[in-house]
Amino acid sequence: MNKASLINRRFRDGTYKNFTLKLVVLNALVYLLTAYIYPRSAYYLAMIPSFVLGGYVWQPFTYMFVHGGFNHLLFNMLSLFIFGSMVEKRIGSKEFLLFYLLAGLFSGIVSFISYYLAGTNVILVGASGAIYAVLLMFAVFYPYSVIFVFGFIPVRAPILVILYAIIELSSQVFGRGGNVAHLTHLSGLVFAYLYCRIRMRINPIEVFKRTL
Known part of the structure; x- marks a missing residue:
């Protein structure tokens, strides 16, 4: 019995609830709330280190449902829907x-600790940490899939994950990228790697080596 069959046997319960789409809808509803209905609510839901220290302990979790603009929401939700649906199945x-x-929470906690130690008070929003985790999981289960970057550049899924990891790591180390939360993205990749190793009992590096 191969690894994929073992995973299906261990984790699948025979029902498909399409949680990916439900997460997309939830993110869209939160965007409507924070952007149009009650903009002040963004300060309660986004991750702001000083607010977390002041008692808003839920923010390292809720930040992943808040987005800074329509384009931010659109890109993240398209990525979640495309890759998340495949991973969920x-x-x-x-x-x-x-x-x-858990990927989003892990990324939020790591980001909070980093900002706290650096004495930086920022506003962290977006599902990118969790989505980077989903992308790595997608590459593990569908390593031969080809993703068209910018709509026309074909890149194999594992190669894209490796490139993203290199870009995010170099940007974090050298301080490039402006307001992009590179550490949050890296945290998502790290969490997915650990999740695959510990819970799924799969080594993503070995999968990539065999398929590249």
């Missing part, structure tokens, strides 16, 4: 939801 809806939420 492979590992099961409940397992996918657990993975996604």
